[in-house]
Amino acid sequence: MSDSGDAERTPGVLDSKRDATQYRILVQIAERQPAVSQQEIAEAIGVTSQAVSNYLRELIDQDRVDKLGRGRYEVTKQGVDWLISRTDDLRTLVDHVTEEVIDEVGVESALATGSVTEGDRVSLSMRDGVLRATPGDDGNATAVAVTNAAAGQEVGVTDFEGVVDYDLGTVTVVSVPTVQQGGSQAADAGQVADLAARSDVLAVSSPEALALARAADLDPDIRFGTAEAIREAATKGLDILLLAASDDLSAHTDTLRDSNVSYQVIDVPAE
Numbered sequence: 427m428s429d430s431g432d433a434e435r436t437p438g439v440l441d442s443k444r445d446a447t448q449y450r451i452l453v454q455i456a457e458r459q460p461a462v463s464q465q466e467i468a469e470a471i472g473v474t475s476q477a478v479s480n481y482l483r484e485l486i487d488q489d490r491v492d493k494l495g496r497g498r499y500e501v502t503k504q505g506v507d508w509l510i511s512r513t514d515d516l517r518t519l520v521d522h523v524t525e526e527v528i529d530e531v532g533v534e535s536a537l538a539t540g541s542v543t544e545g546d547r548v549s550l551s552m553r554d555g556v557l558r559a560t561p562g563d564d565g566n567a568t569a570v571a572v573t574n575a576a577a578g579q580e581v582g583v584t585d586f587e588g589v590v591d592y593d594l595g596t597v598t599v600v601s602v603p604t605v606q607q608g609g610s611q612a613a614d615a616g617q618v619a620d621l622a623a624r625s626d627v628l629a630v631s632s633p634e635a636l637a638l639a640r641a642a643d644l645d646p647d648i649r650f651g652t653a654e655a656i657r658e659a660a661t662k663g664l665d666i667l668l669l670a671a672s673d674d675l676s677a678h679t680d681t682l683r684d685s686n687v688s689y690q691v692i693d694v695p696a697e
Contacts, residue, residue: 445512447473448490451481452509455491455499462499533582538575546571548583552592555626555662559583566591595660597682597689598625601672602634608696610638617694618642618669625667627659631678635669653681660687 454467464478471478482499485491490505501509536559542548549565551558559571559581567588575581598621603612619642622628629648630636639646646669648655656678659666670678675691682689 447471447477448481448485449509449512451478452485452490452501452505456501456506456509459500460494460498462497464497533572533584534569534586535580536569536583538577538579538581540577542571542575542581544571544574548581550583550586550588550590552590552663555595555659555664557590592663594687595626595662595664595666597656597660597666597668597678597687599668599670599675599678599689599691600635600638601675601691601693602632602638602669604671604673605634607672609634610641612696613638614694614696615641618667619644621667621694624665626664627666629656629659629666629668630670631668631674632671634671638669653678657681657685657687661685 450471451467454470455462458466464475464482468475468478482491482493485505486493488504489502490508492500492502494500534557536548536550536557538548539558539560542559542561546561547563547568548559548571549562550567550569551560551565559569559575565588567586567590569583569587570585572582572584600613600618600621603609615638618638622642622644627647628639628644630639630646631650636646636649648659656666656668660682668678679689679691
């Protein structure tokens with residue numbers, strides 16, 4: 427993120443203890459208004475009554491709370507707007523933690539190479555683009571099984587240690603002439619067949635590409651595959667041959683470049 431973006435970012439409610447406490451007090455006032463007991467708020471959020479009194483004075487000075495009388499307070503429109511903005515911040519943070527952080531340290535699935543019982547330590551490896559779990563802890567990367575599985579079945583694993591050692595795959599991109607440029611008939615199907623024999627996955631992303639694959643007597647693994655799907659396969663160690671119409675190349679190469687996936691673009695003109 428750029429420095430200018432950091433400078434413009436609105437501080438989140440968790441960025442300071444003061445903001446977090448003000449947020450909790452405002453929520454309590456909104457729930458109880460207009461009759462608000464400072465002692466009840468103090469007990470609800472775990473601070474002293476004096477602290478609540480001090481924070482209330484700040485909130486009144488900030489026009490986030492109106493004092494209507496002794497023991498009577500009300501959240502102002504400005505206070506409601508502040509609550510909403512900070513709640514949106516919290517919602518974004520919760521979504522990030524739930525979808526990106528917890529998932530990363532949660533349970534993954536792998537294919538068992540042998541019989542595995544819940545609680546067993548297994549060794550992890552990547553083969554043919556699939557995470558494998560082998561009974562025992564002799565590998566560089568290990569985990570604990572959280573389900574039972576027979577050989578060939580999926581098993582849930584967690585409590586990871588070490589790093590799964592495997593190389594990123596590469597992508598060979600064949601630029602297929604568009605239909606206006608002659609399409610599949612302007613490409614060498616024999617050369618495509620040779621390239622496919624040295625690849626793990628064949629992907630096509632246009633009608634011209636599918637026609638060229640069929641001319642080479644090939645059945646694509648990914649039809650009209652998105653750039654993200656091809657990137658994912660490469661990051662799991664698979665070598666991909668991608669047939670893409672020439673006017674569609676940048677959508678794929680930009681994604682691969684951004685993901686640091688190695689690729690080369692070649693032409694296969696008809697003889």
